[in-house]
Amino acid sequence: MSMADITQANQTQGTQTSRARKANENLVKRFFRATEIDTRLLGMVGALIIIWLGFQVMTGGLFLTPRNLWNLTVQTSSVAVMATGMVLVIVTRNIDLSVGSVLGFCGMIMGVLQAQVLPQYLGLGHPAIWAITLACGIAVGAAIGALHGSIIAFLNVPSFIVTLGGLLVWRGATWFVTSGQTVAPMDTTFRLMGGGTQGSIGATASWVVGVLACIAIIGAVLNSRRQRKRFGFPLRPVWAEYFLTILGCALVLGAVSVANHYYWPINIARRYADANSIAWPDGGLQIPHGIAVPVLVAIVVGIVMTFIATRLRFGRYVFALGGNPEAAELAGIKTRWVTVKIFMLMGVLCAIAAAISTARLNAATNAQGELDELYTIAAAVIGGTSLAGGVGTIAGAMIGALVMQSLQSGMVLLGIDTPFQRIVVGVVLVTAVWLDTVYRARAK
Structure with a gap:
């Protein structure tokens, strides 16, 4: 028998085996194979539905109302924006504990610019104030991210330590900008990014x-x-x-x-x-x-980040770096610069989230963004991003952010105290990591 005949026989046998396997599959497996729906993503959606229905019953029908759902999406927006960047950070086996403090610092910078600095030169209510403010905030966030990324990539300091230091440094710097004073009100056009009747x-x-x-x-x-x-x-x-x-x-x-x-x-x-x-x-x-405008902003950010992660060469480099750093470097990928760019992108997203948060509060405060690093990391992990690196989706992180905010919103409606809310968030985070570990072990 010739080599061509052997190859043809193997192909025929493989096709027959594949057909036999498909014939033995039940309807559920056939459905998921045909539609190619991510079962982990579907599991999160199922958990979200269970949470919603549970709170709907416990609150006597207050949870699944247009008012509460609308407010829920607005409240989720800022964390969802940062969670899209946290996916890329965690995929590369890093972590960013400073996002809440960076949000607070960028928010304070933008608050001072539009309430105190720019009106002196442009006049109150000038149409360019909000645009200049947002651009400056994004530039500050990118600079902070570049600083963090450079220290991690070129000085080989672990990201946990660098961003833990950033958490303390930028929270302290926020206080020094105004000596602890709250800055308000914000520019009228800028406030549209926070939602509300006009937003x-x-x-x-x-x-x-x-x-x-x-x-x-x-x-x-x-x-x-x-x-x-x-x-x-x-x-x-x-x-x-x-x-x-x-x-x-x-x-x-x-x-x-x-x-x-x-x-x-x-x-x-x-x-x-x-x-x-x-x-x-x-x-x-x-x-x-x-x-709401902040919801549109979050959706646009999610689409852009999905495009970056799945369609651009940079996104492929990120997942290659997370999957096997040594192989990525041997393949010619400039892994250090990829790390710097990831943290720069994270800083930009923190600034966008700061704009949403500051506009929604109509003020810049020293407490702004506190514990947001917890909710952002939790959203990414609950959304299926593996702490072992190499695995994660933008859509999953945004759904994870919605899950976290749904838990908070439901507990607020039930009158549960803040300390207990934090206990629930901590338990959910640990459970999500455990489930990820079990999933990875079974996938091997």
Whole structure:
């Protein structure tokens, strides 16, 4: 028998074995194989649904209301933004304990700029104040991240020590900026990044965003199928493509509908009607909030970070560095500069989160961002990022942030004291790491 015949026989046998294996699979396994849904991500979504339903019962129907869900997404935004960067940090087997302090420092810098410094030169309410403030805050965050990354990469100081020092240094520096004083109020346009009645885009714009998101989902599914055909990769069944498309669009439109069912408070709506000479109807004026601006910011950050992690060469370098640092260096990857860039990116995300937090509070305080490092790390780990490095997803981290905030929000509605809330967060974090360890052991 010739070598070609042997190869053909092996291929035929392999195809028959694959078909036999698929035939023996149950419906659930076939479904997950066809749709290629990440089971770990699905597990987090399942846990989130259980948490929501549990709090809905325990709070007597207060949890799953448009008002609470809208506030929940706004409260999640700043931590979700930082969690997207923490994924890349942890993937490379590092850690960043300074994110809360960096957030506080950047927030104080931006507060002083817009409340004290820029009005002296540009005048109060100048339209450029918010843009200059945000740009300066991002520059400060990037500089801090570059400093941390350089010490870690070129001086070989462990990231745990460097960022632990950063946690203390930048928290102290925040106090020295204003000698402990709170800075308020913030610029009117800047405050839009914090949400609220004015910091939302309204019903019509929300539906437009929802429709555009659905078009993007359809385009992504079609493009994925086209790329698979182009490179000869296995195609998902047509029914699976339809299922994923319909599911994605349903989730997007459902979220928009919930946001549009949360209306302005009656007093604010009445003032708005009086200011615009709108007759007050008998049933009251119902003005939908729509999607909050900080939520849009977090979604855009998540999309950009997913693109960086999955589509750019830098993202491949990050996961290569986390999977095997020695092999990555031998392959010619400049691992030290990759580390510096990761921490710079983390600093930029801290500054964006600081803008959201400061705008939402309408003030810059010394306590801003305290314990956010705990929630950010917990969000990334709960979202499936392995502390052993090399594994993690941006979407998972953002869902992890939503899980953490859901726990906090539910416990607040139940009137549970803050110390016990922290106990629950600590237990959840340890449990998530344990589950990750079990999952990795079974995957081997």
